[in-house]
Amino acid sequence: MQILAELEFPPVSHIVNWPELVGGDTIGVNKVVLVYLFAVVLTALVFILGSKGELVPRGMQNVAESAVDFVQDGIIMQTMGKEGLSWTPFMLSLFFFIFFTNIFEIIPVIQMPASARIALPMFLALLTWLLYNGAGIRSQGLFGYLKSSLFPPGVPIPLYILVTPIEFVSNFIVRPFSLMVRLFANLLAGHILLVTFAVLTSALWVKAWYAVFFPLPLFAVIFFTLFEILVSFLQAYVFTLLAGVYIGGAMHPDH
Amino acid sequence: MRRFRLLSALAVTVLALLGPAHAAAAQEGDLGEGTEEGNEGGSEIGHAEEECIHLLEEGGTIDDCQEAPNPILPETNEIIWGAVGFFIVLGFLWRFGYPAVKKGMEARADRIRSDLDAAESQRSEAEQVLSEYRAQLADARSESARIIEEARQSADSMRRDLAAQAETDIADMRRKAAAEIESAKTQAIADLRNEVANLAIAAAERVVERSLDRETNTALVESFISQVGSDR
Numbered sequence: 001m002q003i004l005a006e007l008e009f010p011p012v013s014h015i016v017n018w019p020e021l022v023g024g025d026t027i028g029v030n031k032v033v034l035v036y037l038f039a040v041v042l043t044a045l046v047f048i049l050g051s052k053g054e055l056v057p058r059g060m061q062n063v064a065e066s067a068v069d070f071v072q073d074g075i076i077m078q079t080m081g082k083e084g085l086s087w088t089p090f091m092l093s094l095f096f097f098i099f100f101t102n103i104f105e106i107i108p109v110i111q112m113p114a115s116a117r118i119a120l121p122m123f124l125a126l127l128t129w130l131l132y133n134g135a136g137i138r139s140q141g142l143f144g145y146l147k148s149s150l151f152p153p154g155v156p157i158p159l160y161i162l163v164t165p166i167e168f169v170s171n172f173i174v175r176p177f178s179l180m181v182r183l184f185a186n187l188l189a190g191h192i193l194l195v196t197f198a199v200l201t202s203a204l205w206v207k208a209w210y211a212v213f214f215p216l217p218l219f220a221v222i223f224f225t226l227f228e229i230l231v232s233f234l235q236a237y238v239f240t241l242l243a244g245v246y247i248g249g250a251m252h253p254d255h
Numbered sequence: 256m257r258r259f260r261l262l263s264a265l266a267v268t269v270l271a272l273l274g275p276a277h278a279a280a281a282q283e284g285d286l287g288e289g290t291e292e293g294n295e296g297g298s299e300i301g302h303a304e305e306e307c308i309h310l311l312e313e314g315g316t317i318d319d320c321q322e323a324p325n326p327i328l329p330e331t332n333e334i335i336w337g338a339v340g341f342f343i344v345l346g347f348l349w350r351f352g353y354p355a356v357k358k359g360m361e362a363r364a365d366r367i368r369s370d371l372d373a374a375e376s377q378r379s380e381a382e383q384v385l386s387e388y389r390a391q392l393a394d395a396r397s398e399s400a401r402i403i404e405e406a407r408q409s410a411d412s413m414r415r416d417l418a419a420q421a422e423t424d425i426a427d428m429r430r431k432a433a434a435e436i437e438s439a440k441t442q443a444i445a446d447l448r449n450e451v452a453n454l455a456i457a458a459a460e461r462v463v464e465r466s467l468d469r470e471t472n473t474a475l476v477e478s479f480i481s482q483v484g485s486d487r
Contacts, residue, residue, distance in 0.1 A: 012326050013325070013326050016326050017326065020332065023332070025331065025332065026331050026332055026335070027332055027335060027336070028332045029332070029336070030332070030333075032330075032333050032336075033332065033333065033336040036336050036337055036339075036340035037340065039340060039344070040340045040343050040344055040347075043344050043347070043348070043352075044344075044347055044352070046352075047347070047348065047351070047352030047353070047355065047356060048352070050356055051351075051352065051355030051356045051358075051359060052359065053355070053358060053359030053362060053363075054359070055363055055366060057359075057363075061356075061359070064352075064356045065356060065359070065360055068353065068356050068357065068360065069360075088353055088357075089345060089348040089349040089352075089353045090345060090349075092348050092352075092353055093341065093344045093345040093348050093349075096344065096348075097340065097341050097344045114333075114337070117326075117329070117330065117333050118326075118327055118328065118329045119329040119330055119333030119334040119337050120333065120334075120337040120341075122329050122334070123334050123337050123338050123341070124337075124341065127338075127341070188326070
């Protein structure tokens with residue numbers, strides 16, 4: 001078991017915690033902040049290059065228009081209906097910002113998903129929480145929104161003693177928490193998987209008999225790299241979809 | 256498509272090779288950090304040492320230095336920059352990105368819709384022209400059928416008229432011929448009667464002139480008749 005002795009796996013805090021490159025603790029810029037910056041630049045690039053408005057779309061215009069179609073038809077129309085189309089910029093921002101911060105998980109040299117840090121998922125979940133509650137209050141009024149959220153119709157009155165606390169916890173506490181944890185945990189797990197197999201691969205790059213196992217973690221790295229592309233997309237989609245479901249549910253309590 | 260596949264395969268391979276290399280570098284860095292953490296008396300001050308000095312200056316104990324940063328707790332700078340980044344993206348998409356792309360898509364949709372409408376109107380126009388042509392063709396066919404029918408009818412009536420005329424003519428001619436025959440016959444009979452009467456008168460005159468006996472009369476009459484017969 002010499003290999004296990006040689007293998008020093010970095011602690012989790014070391015593979016996600018990045019020191020500030022410039023600036024202090026409060027506004028310091030570290031690798032995660034650089035990933036945010038890249039995500040902003042890439043989103044802007046997609047939409048600047050994609051807004052040529054040519055009759056026959058090519059290249060980035062296809063990407064931008066497909067994304068708009070995808071978010072509008074696949075998410076907003078399904079969860080919020082036609083009234084939700086005014087939310088398109090927000091939903092597009094959610095999708096692109098999360099996707100680009102996720103996809104840096106597999107971009108060489110950077111290889112750090114910003115969502116594997118709790119900060120971004122927490123901020124986005126809280127923002128979504130504020131927005132869906134705000135949308136609910138705006139469309140139904142404070143009293144109406146609380147009534148439709150906490151007292152679902154069709155329940156015998158005595159059962160509200162049970163149902164109302166459950167609905168309160170579910171609608172106002174679990175929802176943002178689950179949004180945050182789902183994104184954070186998926187990306188952190190993916191990052192740890194990639195690091196694990198990468199560390200294994202590099203540990204097996206030695207002149208010893210067990211170097212014959214080198215291809216196994218290498219293929220695992222290749223496989224999980226491809227898998228994490230899917231995860232990056234899927235988590236961005238799921239977060240945006242659930243934000244749409246919550247906002248749509250707050251706007252139309254009947255559905 | 257083949258080139259795209261080749262490029263994709265190349266990209267995945269590079270990713271896979273760079274992944275371990277980077278991770279290895281990270282691990283080396285971590286190991287290095289670990290070594291530095293262990294080597295407190297080293298001349299070079301690492302990031303961990305800096306953090307530790309900072310913690311001690313803030314009144315922490317040496318145990319705080321041993322604690323790894325909690326990966327669950329959010330960093331203030333990451334929250335701030337994440338929010339700033341997201342709001343920049345949101346503002347950009349709200350003001351420029353989404354309206355520009357949407358405008359292009361709507362322009363295309365309008366163009367396609369107007370093209371479809373134009374094609375539809377042209378199609379209905381063409382169908383109208385076609386139906387007009389068909390109606391004209393049907394009119395022409397019925398007109399020609401009518402003309403042929405008229406021609407046939409007029410030919411028939413002409414034939415019938417001619418036949419009727421011919422029959423009338425024939426009947427007339429027959430009637431005339433019969434009348435002529437009849438009159439000729441009547442005339443002949445009348446002529447014969449006159450002749451016979453004349454002959455009888457002549458015979459009677461001869462009889463009266465001679466006052467003959469019976470034998471003479473008979474001989475006279477016979478000779479007269481035979482004369483008449485020979486005259487005829």
